[in-house]
Amino acid sequence: MIPYLPLKEINAQYEPQLSEAAKRIIENGWYILGEECRCFEQEYATYIGCGHCISCGNGYDALWLIFNAYIQLGRLKKGDRILVPANTFIASVLAITHNGLHPVFVDPDADSYLMGEKEVLAAIDKEIKAVLLVHLYGQNSYSDRMNEECKRRGILIIEDNAQAHGALYGNRRTGALGDAAAHSFYPGKNLGALGDGGAITTSDEQLAQCIRELHNYGCSIKYKHDRIGVNSRLDEIQAAILRIKLKHLDTDNDKRREIAKRYIAEINNPAIKLPHYEEHCSHVFHIFPIMSEQRDKLAEYLASQGIQTQIHYPIPPHKQLCYQEHGNTSLPVAEKLSAQELSIPCHPTLGSDEVTYIINAINSWRAE
Ligand SMILES: *Cc1c(COP(=O)(O)O)cnc(C)c1O
Numbered sequence: 001m002i003p004y005l006p007l008k009e010i011n012a013q014y015e016p017q018l019s020e021a022a023k024r025i026i027e028n029g030w031y032i033l034g035e036e037c038r039c040f041e042q043e044y045a046t047y048i049g050c051g052h053c054i055s056c057g058n059g060y061d062a063l064w065l066i067f068n069a070y071i072q073l074g075r076l077k078k079g080d081r082i083l084v085p086a087n088t089f090i091a092s093v094l095a096i097t098h099n100g101l102h103p104v105f106v107d108p109d110a111d112s113y114l115m116g117e118k119e120v121l122a123a124i125d126k127e128i129k130a131v132l133l134v135h136l137y138g139q140n141s142y143s144d145r146m147n148e149e150c151k152r153r154g155i156l157i158i159e160d161n162a163q164a165h166g167a168l169y170g171n172r173r174t175g176a177l178g179d180a181a182a183h184s185f186y187p188g189k190n191l192g193a194l195g196d197g198g199a200i201t202t203s204d205e206q207l208a209q210c211i212r213e214l215h216n217y218g219c220s221i222k223y224k225h226d227r228i229g230v231n232s233r234l235d236e237i238q239a240a241i242l243r244i245k246l247k248h249l250d251t252d253n254d255k256r257r258e259i260a261k262r263y264i265a266e267i268n269n270p271a272i273k274l275p276h277y278e279e280h281c282s283h284v285f286h287i288f289p290i291m292s293e294q295r296d297k298l299a300e301y302l303a304s305q306g307i308q309t310q311i312h313y314p315i316p317p318h319k320q321l322c323y324q325e326h327g328n329t330s331l332p333v334a335e336k337l338s339a340q341e342l343s344i345p346c347h348p349t350l351g352s353d354e355v356t357y358i359i360n361a362i363n364s365w366r367a368e
Contacts, residue, residue: 002345002354004308007187009349011194014244021240033216036239041199043246044183049176050201052208054128055210055234056215059162059184062198063095063132065232066158066180069210070130071099072227075156080129085115086316088134092160093317095182096132104128105318105326107333111276113289114141123151130156135164135174137275137312138190138256138286142169142177158182161201163286165191166253175201185234187243190256190286191249193238252348256285259346259355263288266359271367272298273340282342287312288346294367295340300345305361310343 010016025036036054045053067321070076084092086105096103106115106123113136120131133141133151142159150157157178161167165183167174175181185197202208210227213220218229234242260283264274273291277283289312292298299309316334318326332345344358 001176001306002308003360004073004310004343004345005188005347006349007192010192010347013349014248017244018241021244022224022237025236025240031236032233034236036236036243037234040234040239040243043243044199045201047246048173048181048201050181051198051203051205053201054208054215055197055199055239057232057234058190058196058198058200059160059182059186059189060095061215061230061232062159062182062184062200063091063158063165064098064263065211065214065230066182066200066202066207067095067099067101067130069207069214070156071101072214073206073210075104076101076129081126081127083115083120083123083131085119085132085134085136085332086318086329087113087313087337088136088160088317089313090320091162092132092134092316093304093323097323100353103317103326104333105329105331107331108136110333110336112139113137113275113337114139116141117143117146123293124150124153124155128155130158132158132160133178134160135167136287137289138164138167138284140164140167140169140174140177140283143172147178156180162186162189164284165189166249166282167284168282173292176203179204180207184214185238190253190284191242191245193234193245194241195235195238197238197242198232199234207301253282253284255348255350256346257283259350260285260288262352262355263290263344263346263359267317267362269363269365271365272362287343287347289341289343290362291337291340292342292367293340295342297368298362298365299342302342302361302366307358307361308345311338311341312343313341314338 162184218227
């Protein structure tokens with residue numbers, strides 16, 4: 001059996017450092033908002049190339065905190081319209097609606113699967129106040145031209161970088177491209193904790209200060225609450241684990257890219273569409289998506305061959321019951337992707353024999 005993402009095996013790569021770090025924190029007795037957290041924030045800010053990093057409880061909270069801070073600072077207001085790709089994980093949309101903002105779903109490009117420059121420029125109008133870019137599957141969706149146009153119109157660019165830690169646009173990292181970015185350290189992400197975790201990066205001093213208060217009960221100094229905040233913090237054990245794993249992120253991403261390059265070069269089944277890969281843009285392949293009109297049959301066949309797969313995502317947000325008021329929006333590309341996408345194993349401990357086995361299995365499959 002080739003599992004989709006063997007987290008136990010992936011994390012075993014960093015032993016005994018992970019266990020030693022956990023033990024050190026258990027023994028030193030400081031568990032929240034301490035030295036590990038402060039160091040991780042600094043190291044991650046440096047890695048991303050941003051002035052500020054504020055750690056928090058998870059990726060959803062990171063997104064929510066960004067929108068909430070912009071509202072508290074008067075730079076967004078309730079009811080403002082926010083562009084968001086229609087084929088994202090629901091957290092991106094929940095962070096918008098839980099802040100009383102209005103999501104405007106954008107159909108992604110049929111080949112890159114992204115809401116990129118073309119889609120954003122076609123969708124922005126006077127009513128749009130912010131764009132939530134999602135670097136889906138590990139691939140950058142930002143461009144300077146998009147940013148210039150948004151700046152000229154006073155539109156904020158927020159990045160959902162949950163799937164793209166380490167991806168580049170030119171020589172700049174995703175997470176340092178827009179006005180603010182949200183990161184998730186959910187265990188399955190490219191930089192994953194051993195529990196929940198998240199962070200916000202920004203070079204905006206005022207925004208950073210506001211989020212630093214909001215994520216810790218709106219507290220400016222202890223027991224003084226200037227803003228209505230929440231509790232969303234990264235604990236010391238997770239911060240220490242992330243500091244260890246951050247050092248290996250680029251090597252791990254290289255391994256994912258090598259596997260993806262082999263898939264692209266060697267999978268040649270006409271019934272399957274492969275993702276685009278451009279050498280100059282460094283996709284970090286959080287997910288390797290293949291498309292097939294007979295996706296469910298393909299998944300069943302691969303399972304019979306001992307290959308575990310996943311679907312990202314089977315139902316787009318606008319077709320979810322919780323967002324039924326958006327149910328009649330026509331988003332044909334997003335709907336087609338949700339019917340055809342299949343994610344195959346692509347992670348740093350996948351061996352080259354396993355990659356060969358997966359390629360051969362996919363090439364031997366015959367669509368009906
Ligand atoms: C994982 C993910 C999130 C949410 O992160 P959590 O840490 O699970 O809250 C948000 N957006 C996208 C695109 C994701 O993949």
